[in-house]
Amino acid sequence: MYHIILLLFFISACHSNNNEAPKSIGAAIEVTDFRGQTISLEAPAKRIVCLIESALSGLYMLGVEDRIVGISTNVYTDNTAPQYAALDPRIKKRELSAPGNWDFVSQEGVIALRPDLVIMWASQTEAINALEAKGIPVYGVMLHSIDDVYKEIKNLGKLTATCDRADSIIAFTRAQVASVAELTASFEERKKIYFMWAQGSLSTSGQNSTVNELIELAGGVNVCTAKEEHLIVNLERLIEWNPDIIVMWYNELKNPEDILSMPGWQSINAIKNKNVYELPSVFYYDLWTLKFPHAVQLLATWAYPELLDYMNLDELKKEMMLYLYGEKGEALL
Secondary structure, eight states: OHHHHHHHHHHHHHHHTOSOOOSOSSOSEEEEOTTSOEEEESSOOOSEEEOOHHHHHHHHHTTOGGGEEEEETHHHHSTTHHHHHHHOHHHHTTOSEEEEOSSOBOHHHHHHTOOSEEEEETTOHHHHHHHHHTTOOEEEEOOOSHHHHHHHHHHHHHHTTOHHHHHHHHHHHHHHHHHHHHHHTTOSSOOEEEEEOTTOTTEEOOSSSHHHHHHHHTTOEESOOOOOSSEEOOHHHHHHHOOSEEEEOOOSSOOHHHHHTOTTOTTSHHHHTTOEEEOOOTTTTOTTSTTHHHHHHHHHHHHOGGGGGTOOHHHHHHHHHHHHHGGGGGGGO
């Protein structure tokens, strides 16, 4: 009887703290994923295979890392590996199984882990269909906006019965963003910003993108007026846009000094004024997790250095790590 009451408590708490009401009485937990598919669990997920780094980060924020039985191979090989090793001794010792990543999934490897929930990209339709055919619930993810980041966390909170925690860290994130907006609200002149992906110096993001939201939240204007999330532009167009600031995604092959010396770029204001910056570690400035406010804070101070009088970036980073990851955050400082 105790277990029934406890489960009803979890369900009630999640429904009361989430706008997505259950669609049927028969299922204990229901959410709609980014495919528009309904994911139903009879009880909170206890064995999770998570093949997406953003969602994995969210599970650690929710405090359910003990339920993770499988991760993406990228966690062991990408530049975020040291941080995850600090968060979880199983990752440090390479004890967690890694049955796939964004472009390959070992269906047999996933099934062998006996998951009651698998999290992967919504575009991995073949693997999703195969796992669902085996009766394994799959939550498909596709992140295009900050609202999508919030949705992912809220849904993970429901699927793991940690709704209160999900609501708390979302509220914290919103407050961090709002504090930057309050500081930049009085600025009449908005700095023009060009965002550069590591794939190439002319690889950028347009208006319908998380990058565009990042720039606007920092009080700037995205010089790229195209709608695409990812696109390649020509140098003539970039010169025409004449950005005040160039912001690089973390790049292991180039740094701001390389961009400052690029042939043909010398007429651009950002180059002439040496306003080229690179986001440091992917883990701490991930635009697709609730850590994105720190990228907003950093970008805002690059655009408007006077904000450093009001924003202590080191303290803000420490506060974020401790709030989002709890005691585990100490290992990330």
